[in-house]
Amino acid sequence: MDEQLNQAPCGFLTLSTEGTIFSMNEMLLRLLGYQQDELDGQHINVILSPSAQMFFQLYFIPMVTHKGFVEEMYLSLVNHQSEEIPILLNASKKKDSQPSLIDCVFLPMQRRNDYEDQLLFANKVAKDALNKKQEAMEALEAKQAQLIKINKQNQNELQLAKKIQETSLTDAFGNDKIQIESYYKASKELSGDIYGFYQINDHQYGVILLDVMGHGISSALVTMSLQSSYQKVIPKGMSPASVMKELDSHLHYLFHHDEEAWHYCTAIYLLIDTEKQTMEYINSGHPPAIYQNKQGKQETLGATNPPLGTFEGITYHSKTIRYDKGSRLLLYTDGISELIGYSYLKELIMNSPGKSLTDLKEEMALKLKQKQKRYDQKDDQCFILVDLK
Known part of the structure; x- marks a missing residue:
């Protein structure tokens, strides 16, 4: 593998369309805590979370086979200590390669998730502070009464819809x-x-x-x-x-x-x-x-x-x-x-x-x-x- 690619600040992996790992760079090995000989020739399921394994098989493989590439697919890898690592995956199918190979680039997403959690928390604090105001509370109570009435109507309609759906089976x-x-x-x-x-x-x-x-x-x-x-x-x-x-x-x-x-x-x-x-x-x-x-x-x-x-x-x-x-x-x-x-x-x-x-x-x-x-x-x-x- 090219030395510049081997030390790139992202994970890189080449695998077959059947999921067999052919090569990977040092960044990915460090991220997952594996030695290269532990992953060479293994199926990619070894480093995928259970939910990612099914999504990879049912969605990733058909898409990359049909379109030749995949962009910004969110998955979770599993490191050597069985910890999940959220990543963003970009991939492309190599042209004219025998056997047919797929190049994959993995970008770790831990920091982004932390920032999103902080933003959600800050947003919740702001909304809670706003709801403490008397005028907002009065408006909220009025809306709540209206929603209870609508919800009751919706529940009746949902029950009817459920009955129709089940009887149609x-x-x-x-x-x-x-x-x-x-x-x-x-x-x-x-x-x-x-x-x-x-x-x-x-x-x-x-x-x-x-x-x-x-x-x-x-x-x-x-x-x-x-x-x-x-x-x-x-x-x-x-x-x-x-x-x-x-x-x-x-x-x-x-x-x-x-x-x-x-x-x-x-x-x-x-x-x-x-x-x-x-x-x-x-x-x-x-x-x-x-x-x-x-x-x-x-x-x-x-x-x-x-x-x-x-x-x-x-x-x-x-x-x-x-x-x-x-x-x-x-x-x-x-x-x-x-x-x-x-x-x-x-x-x-x-x-x-x-x-x-x-x-x-x-x-x-x-x-x-x-x-x-x-x-x-x-x-x-x-x-x-x-x-x-």
């Missing part, structure tokens, strides 16, 4: 070819998760699961709009590529390049053909589904495209796998995997052949409830279980 389904069970729980009154499963004809079934960025009213409105769109196209038997293209176009139409209102959405859609015993799927930046055949061999249905709504003009590519009768499938949102862990999900499916789908659903729901007693629920939760008979 598809019910458990089963016949001699396929059985589908689902679980859904919003982190707030309204959810950014949405799903549906539909019988297209006597041998084809469509299963879709989406997770819109954020929570609450804005995300729920986007999910309902997307639901209205996919309810029209899935029953027609359209290909997964056509379904995803329709939803992606719908998101771009909703926001018309308005960055402040913009929402992206991860999604996975499967077209299951019980006559051919095939599953054709597209995964747009969504957590990987887990497929297990009758013999207990597992396969992950990982990302095939970036999240919906990220880039215009994307060509969607599907993958098709054949399945054995007696196989089982699990689809889920990140609110599930972040709470109980991806490894637990794989182990749960591995140990489930003798259990009914209903019993398996109840076991997962109980595990989620136990975890929530120890941690605040910060994300919506949704999963779908499928038995292929």
Whole structure:
């Protein structure tokens, strides 16, 4: 590595598109407290926080692969002492390199966070002092009474909206070819998760699961709009590529390049053909589904495209796998995997052949409830279980 770059006042790292570390400069090694031989050839997950690992895989890799660069992405690294270090990441993909490599520049953000905290604290002190004035207090009391009245009205409307959102979800389904069970729980009154499963004809079934960025009213409105769109196209038997293209176009139409209102959405859609015993799927930046055949061999249905709504003009590519009768499938949102862990999900499916789908659903729901007693629920939760008979 060039000596000037090696001593640059920022972290520098080169890695492959699979995440393997090829080289790094002295500044990054000092920042993280590692020796060079401890990181050479390791996966970048070694120095990423758990939340950054998923964001890196689902957002960074698709973006840098598609656009060739990433600017000002906020992530957290983990040093040798397991302490998180907030950083700002810029990256670009090397042209014509074999294997394909990505150069990354890391700028530590600790001081900036301290300054922002101080500004927020000073702002709060100023507001508290202002509220002590009698005139401001009188105005505040009047506004408070008005807000209580509006809040009561809003609560009633939110409850109605929640009921409408929940009743629009598809019910458990089963016949001699396929059985589908689902679980859904919003982190707030309204959810950014949405799903549906539909019988297209006597041998084809469509299963879709989406997770819109954020929570609450804005995300729920986007999910309902997307639901209205996919309810029209899935029953027609359209290909997964056509379904995803329709939803992606719908998101771009909703926001018309308005960055402040913009929402992206991860999604996975499967077209299951019980006559051919095939599953054709597209995964747009969504957590990987887990497929297990009758013999207990597992396969992950990982990302095939970036999240919906990220880039215009994307060509969607599907993958098709054949399945054995007696196989089982699990689809889920990140609110599930972040709470109980991806490894637990794989182990749960591995140990489930003798259990009914209903019993398996109840076991997962109980595990989620136990975890929530120890941690605040910060994300919506949704999963779908499928038995292929």
